[in-house]
Amino acid sequence: MAEGAVNASADAFLGAIPKSAELVSRKKILIDGYPGIEVKVREPDGYTVLTRYYMVETRLYCVMALWNAGRNDADVIKTVDSFKVSIEGTPK
DSSP: OHHHHHHHHHHHHHHHSOTTSEEEEEEEEEETTEEEEEEEEEOTTSOEEEEEEEEETTEEEEEEEEEOTTSOHHHHHHHHHTOOOOBTTBOO
């Protein structure tokens, strides 16, 4: 069920972007053992969009970054990687 929710979210995102955008990657990911999916697309104007969806307990999280060509991808990824989850009463 959780994987279905993140996949449906990624599918909806991909359905909403311009058809001219290039799908760079789509892969399964985890955050603290919870399922997620990462989608990276490149738009014709040079912008890159990285979107991550996570299903944690009953909550769906979306973390998104948008940057233009010339920006160091590693800097952006480092920022996106800083997203953490914490279940109330259970430090992660």
